Structure formats: structure tokens, C-alpha cells
Amino acid sequence: MRIVIVDDEPLARGRLRTLIDELGDHEVVGEAANGAEALETVSSCNPDLMLLDIRMPGINGLEAARHIALLDNPPAVIFTTAYGEHALEAFDAQAVDYLLKPIRPERLEQALARVQKLSGDQIGALQEAAGDESRRHIASRIGDRLELIDVAAIGCFVAEHKYVSLYHTGGEVLIEEPLKALESEFSERFVRVHRNSLVSKERIAGMEPDGEGGHRLLLRDVEFKPPVSRRHLAEIRKLLKAMG
Structure with a gap:
């Protein structure tokens, strides 16, 4: 297999490269020091497998794996971790293979022999069960690459047919994630303003009439003005008042 090591x-x-070289039959085609580099390396190296550390600064291994699973042909993933026993129960429950540090050669050989690909839902469930924080980025698939958008830069999510439009400080992208799941994951940072819209509390700058008897929100550094439904109008006015 073609393998990328991320730690x-x-x-x-x-150490992992040495262990793999000693096993033979496999080739290390790339390395990465964090989750963001891991995403770039997947695109450039097209590996069959990633050995992915979980605890890393910035985008950690669980979040990186969740983004990578969006690709048309994602590599298999084996997590490497120093997590405690309680968190490891989540991995076992999701039937996800992992290597506990320090990694033993025989355990690595066993893991490589039963490599499997993971779904985004499986990794998301693992992230939740392991008590990991919500994602710091949202990934949008553009052709054969992923564009990462910092959650702090997002103004709103708007559901349209089978896709969700994500409006951020740099423009607009489409993502394939249910609005309900996004609302659950980011409930502390986003508020529902319409049956098909979630808005960042941090980016609400005001509200204005839309000229047709309704209202739209003004968002800091985001051009799109999401509509506010009558059902949510009182809640948004209360939020604006609290913000001063």
C-alpha cells in the first residue's frame, strides 16, 4: 500500500516510517505534521492509507478524517493515539482500527492487514463519542480537492434542495451536509432564523425590513442577507437587544 504518515x-x-520499511510490501509516499497538511498530502500523493495521529494542533486527526471522507476516493485511515481507556471505548464501538502509542511492530502489522475505509458518518459518530469538540472548519468539495472554511468566518448556512449554501467572508460554497446536523453540532455559535437558515450569532450586525413585510439580517463582512421568518422574529429581536 501507499501510506501517508500524519503526526x-x-x-x-x-519511528513509524522505520517500522513500515522493516515490514516491507508497503511504501511511505508522504508525511504531514497536522490536519491541514494531511488534506494537501492526500490530494498530491493519492495514498491508499493514512496513519493519522489524533491529537494535533489546529485541525486534529478526527476532524481531518471527517473531511477526507468527503473525497470521491478517500484513503483508508488507521488512527494513532495516546487516548485513555474511556475514549478508546468509542473507537471499539465504531469498529475503527487504531494503534495505541507507543506502537508495537506486531500491532502495526495486524492493523495493516485489516485496513478498511471509513464513512464520514462513522467518523462523525466517533468524534462525538470520544468527547471531541465541534469542528473548526467546514470542508467544501470542489472537483478533486477540498476547500476548508474556518467556522469563525461563516455568516450563515442556507438549505437549498439537496445542498446547503455556506456564505462566508470570502464568498459562497456548496456543502453536502444536512442543516439539522449542522444546527446540532454548532448550536452554541449559530441560531436558526428561518426553516432553511442558520446564522452565526457572532456575525449578526443588525436587521432591516426587506420591503415586502419581512426582515433580513445584516452580517458583518458577509454580503448575503438571510431572511428572518415570522416564527423566529421575536427571538432574533431579543438576541439583538441583548447584544446592545
């Missing part, structure tokens, strides 16, 4: 510790990457 923020150079010594850990070096």
Missing part, C-alpha cells in the same frame, strides 16, 4: 511529532513519524 505533529517528527520522531513519531520517523
Whole structure:
């Protein structure tokens, strides 16, 4: 198999590379030091498998795996971790293979022999069960690459047919995630303003009439003005008042 090693510790990457070389039959085609680099490496190296550390600065391994699962032909993933026993129960429940640090050669060989691909839903459930925080980025698939949008830069999500439009400070992209799931994951940061819209509380700058008896929200540094339904109008006015 073609393998990419992802770990923020150079010594850990070096040890894994040595173990794989000693096993033979496999080739390390790339390395990455964090989740963002992992996404770039997948696009450039087209690996069959990623050995993916979980605890990394920025985009951690669970979040990176969730984004990678959106690709048309994602690599298989084996997590490497120093998680405690309680968190490892979540991995076992999701039938996800993982290697507990320090990694033993025989355990690595066993894991490589039963490599399997993971679904985005499976990784998302694992992320929740392991008590991991909500994602810091949302991934939009553009052709054969992923564009990552910082959650802090997002103004709103708007459901339209089978897709969700994501409006952010840099423009607009489409994502394939249910609005209900986004609302559940980001309930602390986003508020429902319409049956098909979620808006970032941090980016609400005001509200104005739409000229047709309704209202639209003004968002900081985001051009799109999402409509506010009558059902949610009182809640939004209360929120605006609390914001001063």
C-alpha cells in the first residue's frame, strides 16, 4: 500500500516510517505534521492509507478524517493515539482500527492487514463519542480537492434542495451536509432564523425590513442577507437587544 504518515511529532513519524520499511510490501509516499497538511498530502500523493495521529494542533486527526471522507476516493485511515481507556471505548464501538502509542511492530502489522475505509458518518459518530469538540472548519468539495472554511468566518448556512449554501467572508460554497446536523453540532455559535437558515450569532450586525413585510439580517463582512421568518422574529429581536 501507499501510506501517508500524519503526526505533529517528527520522531513519531520517523519511528513509524522505520517500522513500515522493516515490514516491507508497503511504501511511505508522504508525511504531514497536522490536519491541514494531511488534506494537501492526500490530494498530491493519492495514498491508499493514512496513519493519522489524533491529537494535533489546529485541525486534529478526527476532524481531518471527517473531511477526507468527503473525497470521491478517500484513503483508508488507521488512527494513532495516546487516548485513555474511556475514549478508546468509542473507537471499539465504531469498529475503527487504531494503534495505541507507543506502537508495537506486531500491532502495526495486524492493523495493516485489516485496513478498511471509513464513512464520514462513522467518523462523525466517533468524534462525538470520544468527547471531541465541534469542528473548526467546514470542508467544501470542489472537483478533486477540498476547500476548508474556518467556522469563525461563516455568516450563515442556507438549505437549498439537496445542498446547503455556506456564505462566508470570502464568498459562497456548496456543502453536502444536512442543516439539522449542522444546527446540532454548532448550536452554541449559530441560531436558526428561518426553516432553511442558520446564522452565526457572532456575525449578526443588525436587521432591516426587506420591503415586502419581512426582515433580513445584516452580517458583518458577509454580503448575503438571510431572511428572518415570522416564527423566529421575536427571538432574533431579543438576541439583538441583548447584544446592545
